[in-house]
Amino acid sequence: MNPFTLLARLVDEAPRRALVLLAVLVAVLLVAPVALDRYLLSVFFLIFWFATVGQAWNVMMGLCGQLSLGHALYVGLGGYVGAVLWVKFGISPAIAIVPAVLVAMAFGAAIGWLGFRFGIEGVYFALLTIAFAEVTRIGFDNWSYVGGAAGFFIPVTAGGGSAINLRGGPLLFYYVALALMVAAFVICAALRRSRLGHAWLAVREDPEAARALGINVFRAKMAAVIVSSAMTAVAGVVYAFYQSNLFPSQSFDIARSIEMILAPIIGGLGTLFGPILGAFILTPLGQTLIALVEKIAGRAIPGVNLVFYGAALMVMIWFAPNGIWPWLKKKLGIPEERS
């Protein structure tokens, strides 16, 4: 099936209200920079970026049921490959995305093969993903070619303001991240409707039953980890050029991995809108709490906003244990997909 047919089928099968909601959201976001200042543009960049990586992680956990707690690995790998190729060889990130994705896929395949081939499942598989991220961090800490622990830097002057080389201000990154988020949504929607997507759902629900139905469980899981790592690596390249510096301790950090999975968990695991909704709630919530604490207390009180942030997360999980999107969908009267 060609991509256009697939897209037409997606549009045809998606609930009308959801489509209208999506169209309105994209239209508003396309023109929003007219009314946004630079601070808000940078906040929206983070929203779109977390929605993208959340969507990528959701492929593994939400669709295929494989818990990864080391997804920062692919962000770091994508970022380092993109940055090194640009700085050392002058290869544009637009091209460097390909090797970045391939490297991340290779790592994803290695983790998947080790885990799925030898029956490492559940929390043990999650530990394996953490271990890979940590080992890679230590490796990069000691790899002088990429700056080691002292970091790797993308010169600010290189490439001028060329958009294709991801050199520009927050407006450029706003649209790049928006495009990433939309692309990730479409890819995930298409995958979910595909034969592979159905195999993932079957594996997630009951691997033994899926195997009995003739699904190659190993292959389905491998596909999930490879797709997820590839999507995350693309986001990693963009993030590296946004920040213009990479440190192993930050790029591969487990705290980063946890931060990345909050949006899909809060938004709704296994749903397409969940990661987006989660990112739209959590990123502004963090920023709003900082401003709110300052407003109420008259000064910044370190950590107080984070306490409220944690409390807000608990309330959300208590209020909507399956995520906000399934609850909201019901409230908005959006029916289940017509397939």
Added chain:
Amino acid sequence: MTAKTSFSRRAVMAGAAATLAAPGIAHAQARTLKIGSLLPRSGFFAQAGQSMHRGVLAAPDLLKELGYNVEIVHIDTESNADVARTQAERAINDGCHVLTGAFDSGHTLAIAQVTEQRQIPFVVNVAAAPQITEQGYKYLVRNFQTGGQLVTNGLRLIKDVMDAKGIKFEKAVFLHANDTFGTAQRNAMDAIWPRVNLPIDLAEKIAYDPRAQDLSVEVTKIRALNPDLVMCVTRASDAIKMVRDMVRQRFQPKAIISPGSPGFYDEEFYQALGPLADFVMFGLPWANPKSNMTQAFEKSFAKANPNNRFAVDSFNAGFAFEGMLIAADAFKRAGTTAGPQLMEAVRATNLPEHIMIGGPITFDAKGQNPNIGSALVQNLKRIPTVVLPKDVALAEPVLPLPAWQGRS
């Protein structure tokens, strides 16, 4: 009755022009400089961030005494580069004319992108990555040593103390945490050690996990090598573990010297070890105890932070204050808060009187202050005390390290 008001086209144009220009004029004519202080006051770097923040809290009083008018906006970067960047944008939106910060090099570079694009001066107070001033930023200056300078000066001070005390170290071991800072310092050590020609045999470099329960294995290894000098790069908690294990194993080197790292001057180090915290040394940029400004700042610090010791915070607090001083002085000379003119004034800084040891605060073409000196500091009666260079020293260095047993 209605009054008829008529507008000429010229009057409307003049009014519109005045309206458009008003914010700019107000901006340029502000009488107070609004400084955004971005520090990691929560999260992983909170301990250092809080220490620097105490210096920022003490700054306004002394700056006022010196004739500078500043308003400081305190911003927590939460030890997170994303937060650092978005909060830098917000601070500028809220009217900050200058930003200072940010302790961590990654956070510093995240903020630098914002200040560069918005043409707002950024005075880096602590951040050691050499690349910060190698990236071509026009709106950034750094008043701190690079990682390489920290190690080079730290090693030079080891030579100085050998000469001053007439002691020769035959064999040394370098022990370092395997975290980001420790590994970066180890790499700097690898590059710099052969160049400084110290007449010491560097027998081994030992990395350790700073989260380990103890350092008994590492200390056993060092003991077997029997060096007379232990050089180390630690944080506070692992510095405590290291000393405890040395005491337990009755390992007594001639000296324990850090060529540029925290750990030995943190309050928790003194609290946990008591008299055992004494006599270890570290080479770092440090507050000049003989400077008039340092003495004045110490008083402001005590007033703003009655529960904290200036001697312990003087490294972080001193650099935090100097960041404010550089911005305030540039504002006084520029007479405007407009970014480009203010930045020009920042780059033209020449402050002979300041807090930290070294020559006048000036900036080279890349925005780096080349005149920051280092001191050899030794813990004496739980107070970090400058022992070298002689012109700023408050005491003679005590070497060799007195026995662990029998201290009070």
